[in-house]
Amino acid sequence: MDTTTSPYLAAADRAHVIAQIARDRFASHGIVRVLHDIARHLDAAADMLAKFQPSTIPGIAGHEAPMDAWEELFIVETLADDRPQTLFPPEITEYVKAPVMGRALPFPEPLNPVSARFAAEETKYRARLEQLHQDTARAADDPAGWLTDVCTVWRDWVSLREVVRVDNARPCNRR
The missing domain is CATH 1.10.287 (Helix Hairpins)
Structure with a gap:
């Protein structure tokens, strides 16, 4: 995926990579289910980020947040926070948001x-x-x-x- 043209594509790529990392983790059956839920929500956010078209209206353009994608990432944070056995910190979603939001990494x-x-x-x-x-x-x-x-x-x-x-x-x- 060419992530040099859009911060949203870079964020989508990061979300897909982290989703695959979640799928590849070894854990007990119950934790694997949570990891797969995390992966599913990361993939959903990635798909939304990849399709997102920022506004071209002057004064509105910039670091817009695709709210549906951010909601999916919030679910990831909640799942990770509720189940520390996944060994995924809730902060991991900041790596997805960083290309769009321009914030420091966690x-x-x-x-x-x-x-x-x-x-x-x-x-x-x-x-x-x-x-x-x-x-x-x-x-x-x-x-x-x-x-x-x-x-x-x-x-x-x-x-x-x-x-x-x-x-x-x-x-x-x-x-």
């Missing part, structure tokens, strides 16, 4: 792990995500590979978030 909130080992892992994931965010050439030239790497880091970070939550709650680790 970054995870600090976990503040008590354990030095988990703090080192968090630092590693945050550094890798920052590196990926700065690699705009790869994001443009190889969006599928770039997003696969981005989703891998987010998956690992979400997994770490759950481990840190449990570890920080242990009586011996309470501050």
